[in-house]
Structures are given as structure tokens and as C-alpha cells.
Amino acid sequence: MPSRADSGEATRSWALGGREWTSRLIVGTGGFRSLEQLERSLEAAGAEIVTVALRRVDPQAQGSLTDVIDRLGLFTLPNTAGCYTARDAVRTANLAREAFETDWVKLEVIGDDRTLLPDAAELLVAAEALVADGFTVLPYTNDDPILARRLEEAGCAAVMPLGSPIGSGAGIRNPYNVRIIVEQATVPVILDAGIGTASDAALAMELGCDGVLLASAVSRAADPQLMARAMRSAVEAGFAARTAGRIPRRLHAQASTPDEGLPELG
């Protein structure tokens, strides 16, 4: 089989929501200490899609987030962070549609503020309503294969299972569930939430995810710009490794050096 190493395989484009993308790393803009740091980190991450939240206008706010995003030519993906009911999430999505002239929404419906875990029942109701209203819905969901399937059946453009709770940096706690979600999905699977460091992002890609969405792992790192660069490499490396086909795990050693021709030195 000819190698795909030189054919740009590690950065092969992919489709999400009817558009082609090159970067498989989606970056949330939350948690950065300044807009300058955000801008440098987004550049280092090579991101094409960034998430933003909607909140009441603060006349004291310094600088403009949308200016940063526009300067870098990035695609704005509004989220419904902070919504606890389907009704609130649908209203927030409609505000976002008006604010950004986009039908895309990262749908978050949270169960409580201690775990920030999705409320599965409300999430599904919101997803169905938004799909019916013409939105391209990217739902942040539990690592539950059945719920992921229901969201896909509802018409979501992707499913975005968590690795572990938002901002926990605890990595992918149930890689088996993520594998099952990937195995059955016919829409892109994006690992969203819980990434702590580069190896978590690489693992997500090795498990078969189409992309990774993260924020805190970069924005709260000691050096966000450097961590953004690391995440970019990790996502590319994980995707390339998965495509390359890893060796099976064995209990015992398997020599890579042949025994034949070993000189008698005794």
C-alpha cells in the first residue's frame, strides 16, 4: 500500500455542517486573560472555528471579541452556555442567529452548575426544536451512545460528547463509550470538554473522533500560546496515527531485530 505520509493526509479536510474545514481543532474563547492572549493562542492553534457566548452588553467592556475573530478570519460558532432549559437554549440560539447571522449553534443545556453536565432530556427537546427551525445544531452531550444516536436522529449536524466535565482537565474518562459513539455515528463526532493536555487531544483523535473542541486546557495553561501549539500538533498527530493504523497490543515482546545471522561470540 502506498504511504499517505506525503499526500497531506495528516491535514486532510473534513466536512462539518455542509462546509469543508482543514483544522480539526475548535477553540472556545473562554478563560483567556486578555484579548491579545486569545488572539495569539487562536493563531497558534490554527483554529478555523471558535465558540463565543452571548451576554448582556457591558458598557465598561474593553476591546471587541468580534474584532479579534474578524481580524483572524475565523468562523464564529455561538453557544448557549448558561442555559438550563430547552426554552432558554432555543431563545439564546435565536438571539445568536440574529447577532451573528448564522444558523450554527453549539447547543449546551446544563443540568446543574456543580457538574455542568448536560441535561439529556432538555438537550434532546432543544435539538429537535432548533433543527426544525433550520439551525445547524452541534450539541454538547454526555458520553452516552444512545443519547448521541437520538441527537443524530433528531438531525444534529454532529455530536459532541464530553471526555469529562467542562474545565476539569480530567481527560477522556470513558474511551469505550467514545469508541461506540464514533462507531455508530454517521455525522462528525467532536470530543468536547475535559481535555487537559495534548495527550488527551491525541487520544480523542486516535479513538476516531473527527475533531476536538477545547477552551480551558489552552486558556488556563501557564503559557496558553504554547499549549495551543501543542494541541494543534496533538490533534494532527492523533488523526495521522489513527489513519496510519496502530500495531495491536500484545502481552509479550515481539523482537524487531531478527535472530538470524547472530554471531557466535562465546
Add this chain to the structure above:
Amino acid sequence: MKVVLNGEERDVPDRSSVADAVALAGAPAAERGVAAAVEGEVVPRAEWEDRVLSEGEAVEVVHAIQGG
């Protein structure tokens, strides 16, 4: 008359519009990523000038902030 703008009661001239409320809230008119709702219903930007507020109505003016 009084309206509730982003959760605060504010005095505004009679027949103020959503556009007036957006300006009062402190949102630059030209800024991308601003949206407004009256009594929970989104008012499209194209209707901001024409949508006149009534006494006691609640107006929410939002914009993009950093968020995961």
C-alpha cells in the same frame, strides 16, 4: 416612561425604539454580534428603528463575550 433594560429599570422618552434601547445599553451600533429581544422575543436588527417600546417592557441587549 419606564422600561426594564438588561434587568435595570430605566427612564426613556415616550416612543423610544429598540434602536434607542440598544444605544442606551452601550452597544456600538455598528458592532457585529449584537442582538436584542423585547419581552423574550428576538427583534431583528432591520426592525430596531420601527419597533417602539411600551411602558414596562423588558429589553435585553446582548453581545458576544468570551465563552467555551
